[in-house]
Every structure is written in structure tokens, then in C-alpha cells.
Amino acid sequence: MKKIYLTVLVFCLYFVAHAQQAHYQSQRYQAPSDTKVQAKLSQWGDKKFGLFMHWGIYSIPGIVESWSICSEDASWIPRDSTKNYEDYKRWYFNLNKQFNPVNFDPSIWASYAKKAGMQYVVFTTKHHDGFAMFDTKQSNYKVTASDVPFATHPKANIAKEVFDAFRKEGFMIGAYFSKPDWHSEYYWWPRYATADRNNNYDIRLHPQRWQQFKQYTYNQIQELMSDYGSIDILWLDGGWVRPKSTINEEVLSWGAPIPAWDQDINMPAIAQMARAKQPGLIMVDRTVHGEYENYQTPEQKIPEKPLDYPWETCMTMGDAWGYVPNDKYKSTNTLVHLLVDIVAKGGNFLLDVGPKPDGTFPEPALQRLTEMGQWMDVNKEAIYASKPIVPYKTNNVCFTQGKNGSVYALYLLDEGKVADATISIQAPPKMPKKVTLLGVKQAVKWKQKGDVLEVSLPASAKMLQHALVLRMD
Template sequence: MSFKKLTLAFSLLTGAGTLPALAQEQGIHQQSSQYEAPTDPLVKQKLEKWQDQKFGLIIHWGLYAVPGIIESWQICSEDWIERDSTVAYEDYKKWYWGLSKDFNPVKFNPEQWASVAKKAGMRYLVFTTKHHDGFNMFDTKQSDFKITSGPFKDNPRSNVAKYVFDAFRKEGFMIGAYFSKPDWHSQNFWWPKYATPNRNVNYDIKKYPWRWNQYKQFTYNQISELMHDYGSMDILWLDGGWVRPKETVNAEVRSWGAPIPEFSQDVDMPRIATMARQAQPGLIMVDRTVHGPYENYQTPEQRVPAHKIDNPWESCLTLANNWGYVPNDTYKSPTKVIHSLVEVVAKGGSLLLGVGPKPDGTLDNEAVTRLTAIGKWLEVNGAAIYNTRATDKYQDGSTYFTQGRKGARYAIACLPEDKAAPATIEWTGNAPKKGSKMTLLQTGKTVKWTRSGDKVRVTLPTALAQQAGAYPALAFAFSAE
């Protein structure tokens, strides 16, 4: 079947967002409940700096952008994944991997991405150097399956990751490299001798340790390239938590429902970490869901935790329905993202928002519009978000609380979308000091407040009620008791 016909067949099969929605549920990374704090002073220092940033961008960009389908997962043979039943599985994999001959992002403009992200109020980046499909968005010397070997190879910016990192670094972002521990294109992970029944390595590592050792060295070498050849790095963000030492597979991990083999898929994280931190002192390592010394912060995916979490963490959410670019995707409103950001920060976390560039290398206009709107809110209200920490009482209904380092307390009232601001806002707890001033960050002016028992009532300026939906949330600064 031709490329165009096959793409159309999958579009008709999945519909707008149907398969990605399923994939987000089944391919989702859970959150481990255990946390082990780092002991390296440099890591602790960088982790503290990262906790000040609060709002980051994760970019998924790879072969999957060409037909506009979910990232990597359609080449995984698990029963929750739907494909056209008239196309043989092996033929589908060949077609998918063959997209490397069509991926030619001639309008690649990382400076535009960085500029939009900065205007959105984002402060750190996580860029996908390689997803599970094994296609490398950097000029690795370990494989020819990379952006620098296809039609984009003669472009002066063909080493995509380098220019992405450089562009965001120039805008003052902390820099993170996403790297998938599983590599489904590698013959040392999915050996062509056997079928590929699921997301795991498809041969018995105990029977063929030499092959797995080759894969471990391949993984080490690729991460070494990223740590030594791409400038200053702050975060190594490792995805694919099913690739893990068997001793870390406990009852909690089994309850997540992902297929778990009876052998260890250990890539030797101590060796990787030692090398990476020699090259990048203080590097934050995020070995997702593999609780222990190399999961320096936790990463609940496509959800906000129900309660405050005291250790470092981030919620990984998408701006649209998908991590990568899917045509006609449904975007979240700026108000919804702002409310999620407020809730996440109040509960002690950071928000990592996913945006996928188009196959030509540009951002979708709708994504730019919504990110810009989020940034306009943060430009005025950022003091209640950046450099803050959680309070003991972090929420009262739709009002959330944060605290600054110098004793400032913030109340952030999330307002209903498309409705005008009310005349007054009330909350319980986190009361201002008697006789102190309260400032509305939206205007920079003081507002009147009263207290009755444990309840605080704030009177808003009448001008705020004139335009429905103009204020996703109102933030108040005060000195708490």
C-alpha cells in the first residue's frame, strides 16, 4: 500500500483523536509512590533551582509528525493498539520506519519555538532526542536511523537537537534531554529473529546476555554523546520505565498493567549516572517510575495529583490531546492550562506542557495563540507562581495558595471560564495579618479585605466585572499571620 493510502487508511480508522486518547491511557507512565532524595550537593542545588521554574515545555517531534499520528506506539504490538487489519504488522513497521525518507522539516525554526515558549512564561525545556521508535533527532554516531541521514541531512541545521538546545539556552531556559531507554528499531532490543509481542525486549536476556550487553553499551554511548557534545545540560529525562532492573518491579509496578518480563532489563543506571554527572556536574536525573537514586523528581502523566506532594515532582500534560502533532487536534483553552498550572504549583509541583511541532518544523498557529495567552496571564501574575513553595493549607475550593521565600503569601482564585469576575472573593484559612495590605497582582493596586473568624472576604474593583472570561485567575499578595 502506498504511503498516502496507508496514511489515509489509518486516519479513517482512528478518527480525530480516538486512537491517541486510548494510547494516552494505555501508554501512560504511572507515578511511583516511593521517593529517594539525592545526596549530591550539586544535584540538590540544581533541583532547588529547577523547583523555582515551575513551568516547562516538552517537545515531542519525530517520524510520527509526518502522518500526524501518536508517537511511536502504533508500531508496538499490544492489544490496546488498533491498526488497519488489512495491513500486516511487519509491513506496517516497515512503512513507519520508512517515514525517515519523508521527514524533511525545511522550515525548522527553533528560535521561533524558544521565543514562543518564553512569551508563554515557560522556564525550562525537555526535548525528545529519541522516542521509543528509535529515530534519533540528533547526530548520533551509534545509528544511521537519524534526522542527519535522511532528506534533511544537507541542511546546515540537520543536527536538530543541537540547535533546539542552543536556541532555548540563549533564552535563559534550563535544558533537559528526553531519551527513551527502549529502542524498538535497535536489533539488540527488538531482535528480528523473533516477533515483537509487546513493548519489552523480545528475546530472553538470560539466554542471550551478550546481545543485551551490546544494547547496554549502545544506550551508554548515545547518552554519553548527549552529555558531552550538546552543551550544558540540566536534566536527563529518561522515558520507558518498563526498562528497569527486575528488583525494582514490585507489586505497585505490576498493578500498572504493563507487560513485565521474567528477566531484568537493566541498562546499568549507576554507570550511566557516573558518566553523565562527570560531564554535567549536578545533572538532575529523571529515571521515570524507577524509584531510587536516579529518579530525582517524579512525573505523574496526564493528571494532577489529588493532594500536595512534598518531594519534587512535575505533572506532564499536553496542550492538545496528543504529545506530538496531530492534524485537527483539540486544544485546551488557556484558562484550563492556567488553572492546571495554579493547582500543580499550589500542590508543590511544576507543570511540563507538551507541544508537538508540525512535520515542516513550525509550530501550529493555534498552539502559538494559546501559549501566548497563557504568557500574558503569567506576565502579570507570575510572582504567585515562580520561586514559590507549597503552604500547609494549599487549597480552599477553587482558590489555591502559594508562598514566596521572603514570607509573601499568595491566594490565587481560579475563575469560571467565560464568566465575569464576581464582586467579592472569599476563602478560608491563610488569613492576612491584621491591618496589613493586600495587593491584586492583576492591577498592582491594593484591595479591601475583611475577616470574620477564619474566613477572608476580598472586594474586587468593579472594572474587573466588565469583560467575561478576561481573567482566568486572580492572584492576591499579602503577609500571612
């Protein structure tokens, strides 16, 4: 018995050591070599602001997306404690029979997103629970299945309708796709209990079953790449489904069990197929740092300083990714400040909204999108296609540089506050010859005091909210 314990301990230490080594090797960003991907990535990087949407059967009861059917014990995975686990899973998986968003009209979503100043969209075609929001031929657990009330609706193939509506408004199109599929018998085999987020059988003992899952995944992605028009981004979630050799400190920090087998789904084959059908496709295999993670995705946070590779903060407008009744939405002031901070550090902001069960956006979300659009209408030249410039941010002032060479100082205002008659810009990137305040016609008076730019604002500046933008030429 002691020998067994010693063997297990040695294996664990060996595994952790190699996982740490993999972390340091894979943490470096690997730029794509495909010139079409490079061009698409540059185009995406200029968009700066995108809409993320989590929508599925979990929106009906208004609970956390998918995770409540995962039996890991974590405070952020709530579950009805009055039901035993198997009964709960059965209840959850049967929510598909209630999915009937009779007010679904993606053209309205696209209209609000465009008014907000957003320029790309990422939509959940399938989350971890396996319910496909598109007409997949690989599974009958989908929005177009006969047991789903919405299946008879002319807009039943939801992902197609969403992509078409946003494409008409000039958006870049991103397809979110979960690599794990907790409804698939090839991932969670009904023969065994589902202990955690990982597949629930030893792949080394059942390689053919895993091969079936790999083919199932490949086929679903092939459908999305073939039948849904031009796709710009394949946004892959579920980073624990990966080659074992790529497990790093980031994965270990999740606290999830690490299986002894390899959950490799053959990303090279998927990428080759996907890019043959969608030339220049941006691949985002989240947290699996390497050639198939063309940009990285800090979640619910902003890096402290600029990163030297393409990145995107994905963040919820409220507290939840999907629709939850009485969610606490961030204020418009907070959202504008987040956008400014992210862009000043060279990133993109992917802001998530969870549609309601009936297919409409919650009223607070519509209000935030409208108000952000009002700010963007005035100040978008400091956001789109901008680049970070040292010192990036000083106190409550962020800086960006436009392609025309102009430098912008974005002066963040506190919630509900207006600017003082005189404001100071500490150590701007350069002292200007001309200063313009976006959104007002009156001339701006300014003077230099050492490394400080003192700006006297016209009275009309008191009409501006959230952040003042000074263009310095």
C-alpha cells in the same frame, strides 16, 4: 503436566509477592546526596513551568508516537488494520525518508515559550521507535542520515539546534531519551517476532546481545552529555527497561507482559559518566523509584495533595503528545488553572506541544502560549520560586507563599467569567494587614468576617481573566 502448571503458578505467586514488596520498598523517595545535584534540583524546583516537545517521524502522518509499531492489543495503540503487522512496521520505520521540516526554527519556539513564562525545556532526542533527533554515531537511523531529506539542512542536528536556541533564552535544558529502542537489532532482534514492548529475546540465553544494547545505550547518552552543551536534566522514559528487582505494583498496573529476565542497563555506570560530563545533572529514571529518579513525574494527572518530594506533572496541551491533525486543545483558562493547582501543591508543570511535520507549532498552541504569557506577565510572582502553604486549596482558591514571605490567594475564575464585585477567601493561611490585587493599581478594600476574608474589587478587576491573584502581606 500438572507439576509444570503448579510450578508456573508458584513462580507467578512468588513473583507478584516480591513485586509488591519491592513496590513498598522503592516507593519512598530517595533524595540525592550529591550537593551539586541538590543545588540543581532546587534551581529546577523554582522554575515551575516548562515546555515538553514530542517530535519525530510519527508527526508526519500525525499518529501516536512510536506505539503503533508495538503489537500489544490496547485501545490507545491504534494501527492501520488494512496492513499486516510486518508491513505496517516497515511502512512506519520508512517514514524517516519523508522527514523534512523545512520551516524548522527553534528560536521561534523558544521565543513563544519564554513569552508564555516557561523557564525550562525537555525535548525528545529519541523516542521508543529509535529514530534519533540528533547526530548519533551509534546508528544510521537518525535525522542526519543520508536517506533523510532534512540531512542536508544547516539545522539538521535538531537536538543541538533546539538546545542552543533555548539556552540562549535562559532556559534549563532537559534531554528526553527512551531507554527501549525498537529499531535497534540489539533490542528487537529481527530473528524473532516483536510480541510486545519488551526486548524480544531471552537475555539469559543471549547475554552478549544484551551487553551490546547496554553499550549502545551508554554510548548514545554519552554523546548527548558530551556534544550538546550544558544539559541540566536527563529525562529517561520507557520504565519497563529496569532491573527486575525494582518491578512494583505501578509497573504491574500497566498491564504489559513482564519478561522472566532482567532488563537492567546499568544505570549506576550511566549516571557516573553523565555527571562526570554534566556536574549536578538531574536524573529522571521515570517510575524506577530510587537514587536515579531525582524527581517523580505524574503523567496526565495532578496529585490530590502535595507530595513531600520533588515532582512534575507532564501533560499534553491537546489530547496527544505528538502532532495530530484537529487535536482538541485545552483552553487557556484550563491550562492556567492546571498550572495554579500544580504549583499550589508544590509541583512543576511540564506542558507538552507536538510540533507539526514542517517544524512549526500548531496555531492553537501558539495562541495558548501567548495567552498564558499574558496571564504570567501579571501574576508570575505568585508562581516562580513559590512554596505550598496550608490549606493549599479551598474551593476555587489556591494558595502559594513567595520567598519574601508574602502569601498569595489565586482565585480561579470560570471559563469566560469575570469576578464579582466582592469575593470571599475562605480560611486563608493568615489574615493580612495589607491586600493587593496583582494587575491593578487601585487600592483593594477588604474586611475579616470570622475566618473569611471578604475583598471588594475595583471596577478594573473585570479586565482580569482566568485567575485573580491577591497578595496578602
